[in-house]
Amino acid sequence: MDLAIMGTGTVGSSVAELAGQYGHRVTAMANVDAAAIDPDGIDTAAALERQRTEGEAHIGDADPADVLAAEYDALIEVTPVTLSDAEPGFSHVEAALERDKHVVLANKGPMAERYADVRALETESDGEVRFEATVAGAIPVLSTIEDYDPGTITAARGILNGTANFILSRMAAEGLGYEHVLAEAQDLGVAETDPSFDVEGTDAALKCVILANVLAQGEREYTLADATVEGIEDVPGSALELAREDGRTIRLIGEVADGEVRVGPRLVPEHSELAVTGTTNIVQLETENAGRLNLSGRGAGGPETASAILADVGRLG
Amino acid sequence: MSDPQDEVRAYTVRLELVDEPGELLRALEPIAEHGGNLLSIYHERGNLTPRGHIPVEVDLEATPDRFDGIVEALREAGVNVIEAGQERYSEEVTVLLVGHLVDTDLSDTLSALRAENGAVTDLSLSAPEGVEEVSSARLRLQTEQGAVEDTLAAVRSVAKQKDLRVVEPLAPGGEA
Numbered sequence: 001m002d003l004a005i006m007g008t009g010t011v012g013s014s015v016a017e018l019a020g021q022y023g024h025r026v027t028a029m030a031n032v033d034a035a036a037i038d039p040d041g042i043d044t045a046a047a048l049e050r051q052r053t054e055g056e057a058h059i060g061d062a063d064p065a066d067v068l069a070a071e072y073d074a075l076i077e078v079t080p081v082t083l084s085d086a087e088p089g090f091s092h093v094e095a096a097l098e099r100d101k102h103v104v105l106a107n108k109g110p111m112a113e114r115y116a117d118v119r120a121l122e123t124e125s126d127g128e129v130r131f132e133a134t135v136a137g138a139i140p141v142l143s144t145i146e147d148y149d150p151g152t153i154t155a156a157r158g159i160l161n162g163t164a165n166f167i168l169s170r171m172a173a174e175g176l177g178y179e180h181v182l183a184e185a186q187d188l189g190v191a192e193t194d195p196s197f198d199v200e201g202t203d204a205a206l207k208c209v210i211l212a213n214v215l216a217q218g219e220r221e222y223t224l225a226d227a228t229v230e231g232i233e234d235v236p237g238s239a240l241e242l243a244r245e246d247g248r249t250i251r252l253i254g255e256v257a258d259g260e261v262r263v264g265p266r267l268v269p270e271h272s273e274l275a276v277t278g279t280t281n282i283v284q285l286e287t288e289n290a291g292r293l294n295l296s297g298r299g300a301g302g303p304e305t306a307s308a309i310l311a312d313v314g315r316l317g
Numbered sequence: 318m319s320d321p322q323d324e325v326r327a328y329t330v331r332l333e334l335v336d337e338p339g340e341l342l343r344a345l346e347p348i349a350e351h352g353g354n355l356l357s358i359y360h361e362r363g364n365l366t367p368r369g370h371i372p373v374e375v376d377l378e379a380t381p382d383r384f385d386g387i388v389e390a391l392r393e394a395g396v397n398v399i400e401a402g403q404e405r406y407s408e409e410v411t412v413l414l415v416g417h418l419v420d421t422d423l424s425d426t427l428s429a430l431r432a433e434n435g436a437v438t439d440l441s442l443s444a445p446e447g448v449e450e451v452s453s454a455r456l457r458l459q460t461e462q463g464a465v466e467d468t469l470a471a472v473r474s475v476a477k478q479k480d481l482r483v484v485e486p487l488a489p490g491g492e493a
Contacts, residue, residue, distance in 0.1 A: 157487070230482075234415065234451070234482060235415065235482075235484070236415060236451055236452075236453055237445070238415075238443035238444065238445050238446075238451075238452060238453040239413050239415050239443075239453040239484060241443055241453075242413060242441055242443050242453050242454070242455040243413060243455070243484075245441065245455070246411060246455060248411070248486075250413070250484055253487055255487075264484075264485075265484050266484065266485055266486065266487045267411060267412070267413060267484055267485065267486040267487065268486075268487050274487070
């Protein structure tokens with residue numbers, strides 16, 4: 001399949017690198033400053049090398065505005081997450097679907113904030129929309145829900161942000177304070193310079209909102225505004241210590257149940273399956289006929305997220 | 318959901334026994350024979366009821382149906398049942414409170430919780446930065462069967478009044 005990649009950050013670059021291995025070809029790729037377009041297939045290694053050494057503007061000599069109109073079968077939308085109108089990601093999705101092209105997203109914005117709009121565009125299009133990579137990176141959560149039938153899943157909960165989980169599990173294990181562990185996480189590249197999206201719970205909440213939309217099957221639309229969100233910034237070490245004394249620990253848990261979306265620090269038994277450590281993510285699905293499913297693995301990272309994207313490409317009609 | 322009639326619940330039975338050998342055993346036999354699971358026996362020797370008998374408090378678990386049978390059997394055996402069927406606090410829930418716990422009058426917080434539906438049975442406070450700073454408390458609350466959600470709502474409401482942060486268990490009883 002021919003792919004056009006919008007966004008050449010960590011995830012977009014990994015998709016470009018790995019596409020060939022999965023039997024696909026990249027015919028266009030763009031960042032904010034520049035683009036590379038070649039209907040016969042871009043030399044992705046050379047383009048990424050130029051971007052790495054000379055800067056984003058040197059990925060190619062095409063205009064990013066021409067990428068949406070280029071030759072491709074599936075658009076890979078991996079631009080940074082934006083809230084509310086979810087632009088420019090939403091317009092990218094719209095442009096591809098209007099041309100009856102498929103869309104695969106890792107960008108949570110359009111699926112969390114404008115789910116019904118995206119689905120309406122998809123209905124009018126011969127193209128299909130897939131977004132496995134928006135929830136828990138490499139972990140096949142959405143495809144599992146699809147396989148089981150969303151109607152048979154009664155609840156979903158889990159740890160959907162590796163940064164917050166790293167911080168809480170380090171605080172618990174080492175008895176260190178929040179600021180100390182955050183600085184360490186930033187040094188390790190686990191937390192961003194501005195970690196607010198992760199530690200305030202927004203990122204986990206967006207994933208839960210997407211899960212809620214999938215489970216609702218169009219009967220109700222959820223956006224971030226429907227979620228109750230609390231972060232981990234004011235969880236002191238003393239709280240983790242008191243939890244530990246009682247055989248428990250604290251994790252940032254996202255929950256979708258009974259029409260409610262909730263993200264916040266919660267007490268969980270120290271040895272429960274949910275209490276994963278480090279940057280690991282886990283999603284628990286409560287099923288009507290098969291009890292509880294635990295899906296865990298890497299929830300972020302370039303090749304990890306690209307794996308989920310390329311799995312979606314493989315599922316396209 | 319299981320049928321509430323099949324659900325095992327905790328009960329307390331208060332009996333009064335004549336101070337004679339074998340009386341306690343005679344009182345306990347009907348409980349076991351009718352499917353009750355004995356949890357604890359509090360035999361207050363030295364205390365006497367107004368009628369000069371020894372009060373005994375028995376905690377047991379049984380389904381509601383079986384419990385009715387137990388009380389009937391005790392009475393048939395000639396045991397004086399003073400009080401039965403009062404459902405005890407039978408579920409526990411653990412929460413953490415975080416914030417200026419001491420400055421906001423912790424004992425008043427506990428009283429407010431008691432008034433609102435949550436009897437605090439255990440409290441641990443940790444204030445490593447000193448009582449003026451943010452501290453944490455772990456509270457174990459007892460609640461009636463099936464009322465955990467009400468108790469959590471009470472905790473949320475009291476915490477909100479005092480600007481405290483609640484870390485709730487993921488599931489009632491903390492099993493997840």
